[in-house]
Amino acid sequence: MKTTLFASILLVLSATAASAGAVLDRIESARKLVIATDAAYPPQSFLDKDGVMKGFDVDVGTEIAKRFGVSVEFVTPTWDLVIAGRWGDRWDVSIGSMTPTEQRSTVLDFPSIYYYVAHVLVVHKDNTTINRPEDASGKRIGIGQGESYERYLAGNLVLDAVGAQRITYRIMGAQVQAFEGNAMALDSLKLGDGVRIDAAMTSLPTALAARKAGAPIRVIEPPVYHEPLAVAIDKNDPEFGARLKEIVAAMRADGTLKTLSLKWFGADLTSPVQE
Amino acid sequence: MPKRFKMWPKLIVMPPVWEAWLPILCLVVVSVAAGISAMAFLDHGAWGGSTTANLIVGAGILLLWGNYAVLTCCDFSRSVLIIYLDLFILLVAFVFAFDLKYEVIFENLPALLGLTLRNGFLQGAALTLFVCVASIIAATLLALLAALGKLSRRPTLYAVATFYISFFRGTPLMLQVMLIFLGLPQLGIVLSAVPAGIIALSLCYGAYMAEILRAGIEAVPRGQTEGARSLGLSRPQILWLIVIPQATRLVIPPIGSQFIAMLKDSSLVSILGAWELMYIAKAYGRAEFRNMETLIAAAAIYWVLSAIMEFGQSRLEKTFSQGALMTR
Numbered sequence: 004m005k006t007t008l009f010a011s012i013l014l015v016l017s018a019t020a021a022s023a024g025a026v027l028d029r030i031e032s033a034r035k036l037v038i039a040t041d042a043a044y045p046p047q048s049f050l051d052k053d054g055v056m057k058g059f060d061v062d063v064g065t066e067i068a069k070r071f072g073v074s075v076e077f078v079t080p081t082w083d084l085v086i087a088g089r090w091g092d093r094w095d096v097s098i099g100s101m102t103p104t105e106q107r108s109t110v111l112d113f114p115s116i117y118y119y120v121a122h123v124l125v126v127h128k129d130n131t132t133i134n135r136p137e138d139a140s141g142k143r144i145g146i147g148q149g150e151s152y153e154r155y156l157a158g159n160l161v162l163d164a165v166g167a168q169r170i171t172y173r174i175m176g177a178q179v180q181a182f183e184g185n186a187m188a189l190d191s192l193k194l195g196d197g198v199r200i201d202a203a204m205t206s207l208p209t210a211l212a213a214r215k216a217g218a219p220i221r222v223i224e225p226p227v228y229h230e231p232l233a234v235a236i237d238k239n240d241p242e243f244g245a246r247l248k249e250i251v252a253a254m255r256a257d258g259t260l261k262t263l264s265l266k267w268f269g270a271d272l273t274s275p276v277q278e
Numbered sequence: 279m280p281k282r283f284k285m286w287p288k289l290i291v292m293p294p295v296w297e298a299w300l301p302i303l304c305l306v307v308v309s310v311a312a313g314i315s316a317m318a319f320l321d322h323g324a325w326g327g328s329t330t331a332n333l334i335v336g337a338g339i340l341l342l343w344g345n346y347a348v349l350t351c352c353d354f355s356r357s358v359l360i361i362y363l364d365l366f367i368l369l370v371a372f373v374f375a376f377d378l379k380y381e382v383i384f385e386n387l388p389a390l391l392g393l394t395l396r397n398g399f400l401q402g403a404a405l406t407l408f409v410c411v412a413s414i415i416a417a418t419l420l421a422l423l424a425a426l427g428k429l430s431r432r433p434t435l436y437a438v439a440t441f442y443i444s445f446f447r448g449t450p451l452m453l454q455v456m457l458i459f460l461g462l463p464q465l466g467i468v469l470s471a472v473p474a475g476i477i478a479l480s481l482c483y484g485a486y487m488a489e490i491l492r493a494g495i496e497a498v499p500r501g502q503t504e505g506a507r508s509l510g511l512s513r514p515q516i517l518w519l520i521v522i523p524q525a526t527r528l529v530i531p532p533i534g535s536q537f538i539a540m541l542k543d544s545s546l547v548s549i550l551g552a553w554e555l556m557y558i559a560k561a562y563g564r565a566e567f568r569n570m571e572t573l574i575a576a577a578a579i580y581w582v583l584s585a586i587m588e589f590g591q592s593r594l595e596k597t598f599s600q601g602a603l604m605t606r
Contacts, residue, residue: 091463
């Protein structure tokens with residue numbers, strides 16, 4: 004619903020594309036890289052007790068800024084605003100575990116994939132009927148608005164990335180319940196098996212972190228699908244994109260990405276998974 | 279007359295039958311509430327054992343009869359106070375029935391209240407208050423202009439005012455927030471989250487308040503204006519010295535409601551990434567997968583803030599009604 008509302012707003016507003024190299028100039032003159040991410044998406048990005056942002060995405064972003072030779076600032080607009088594109092110079096780059104979908108690539112560019120994630124179905128621990136992803140067909144599944152799960156469950160997720168796996172649709176005819184953010188889908192699941200929803204979709208790291216934090220959930224094996232996650236920038240700035248691509252490639256080559264992945268996920272998620 | 283009849287105000291004439299049924303009605307309500315909370319306790323296994331549940335229900339019934347006995351010999355204002363307390367206890371019992379981890383609330387309270395700065399800027403309840411106060415000032419000015427425009431005989435002023443009021447009352451505030459945040463940059467004006475939020479809130483509430491102010495101005499008896507004119511006052515003088523002070527008295531209650539509504543609608547600014555109360559509640563709660571705790575704390579803070587505003591409103595009402603008898 005909200006995505007449609009957004010699309011119509013964007014149609015009404017005439018778009019001005021970012022001029023080439025403008026972002027690089029701005030980063031140089033401001034001596035800082037402004038990164039959009041989420042403050043409520045552990046373990047990728049979240050607030051610690053002192054209100055400092057932590058997590059895999061935050062560490063990756065901080066490292067990228069370091070390699071640009073500038074300081075870093077994180078801003079936290081709602082997900083819908085990030086995926087809408089046309090950021091109006093408010094932030095330079097999104098490092099927020101974004102799936103590079105074909106639909107999103109009409110307004111955003113994805114210069115670099117930085118890790119790969121498995122998406123899983125989670126159910127309340129009391130559930131006995133859902134044991135494989137297929138079992139959730141026709142069930143009420145909770146997700147966050149605008150997440151790529153929405154497209155997966157509708158059967159039209161098209162990834163816009165080199166080497167992305169072909170998507171197999173395992174869950175048919177699900178009754179999708181889109182909440183304000185993924186966390187609310189998990190909260191709804193915590194109420195009990197089938198109270199509000201029968202299952203929720205989330206990324207494997209999030210599911211494991213939630214279970215570790217005491218959420219009464221069971222993670223369904225095998226994962227529903229795998230996808231690459233990308234750094235995203237506003238449309239039409241190849242110079243800036245090329246620099247980011249170079250930096251992320253260097254971080255992969257010298258093992259920095261792997262170290263961060265082990266630190267936050269306890270596993271190396273920096274190379275594609277073979278099913 | 280028996281003493282207990284004093285507990286009813288003269289305005290509400292309670293038929294005797296009603297009065298007899300009231301304690302039973304209360305009993306039903308409290309029993310149901312106690313039952314629900316007891317069931318919730320059992321469901322979460324936090325207390326466990328049906329004996330505890332029975333004890334809770336039993337204690338509830340006892341408390342209720344004790345309450346009724348006290349109420350029968352209290353005057354109106356004391357009764358009100360006791361009933362406030364009862365309802366508050368019920369609310370707290372309802373919240374206690376959730377499976378909550380209270381240390382999450384206390385740990386995050388300083389950030390929720392905004393006692394600390396984030397990157398040298400306000401956050402939490404302090405930012406919410408800042409956004410509200412700024413919007414209240416701007417919205418009041420806008421509303422006054424729009425109200426005068428709508429009362430104006432000049433076609434331009436009238437048209438601009440009615441168009442503005444119609445658009446901003448007729449579209450969702452959330453959409454206005456997004457239009458200002460995403461739309462203005464297309465024209466080269468890039469506002470950050472807080473100013474964009476303040477502008478959207480001011481424009482939206484200015485439109486609602488314009489109609490309230492117009493109604494207030496029109497409610498001032500025509501004789502007042504005519505009398506002032508016959509004394510030789512100019513039109514601006516009549517407006518500022520005669521009409522607006524009297525209109526103010528009339529519009530304080532509805533305007534007060536608007537301010538309270540604005541306090542809560544300011545949470546919409548969080549979608550732009552401004553770290554106000556609602557945002558902090560969600561972000562800190564989700565970091566520990568403990569959303570409910572911080573949301574309940576935020577609810578309490580919002581409520582206290584609006585209670586303060588209600589108090590301010592009643593004080594203002596008293597101040598402005600001092601001359602009311604003379605102007606009649």
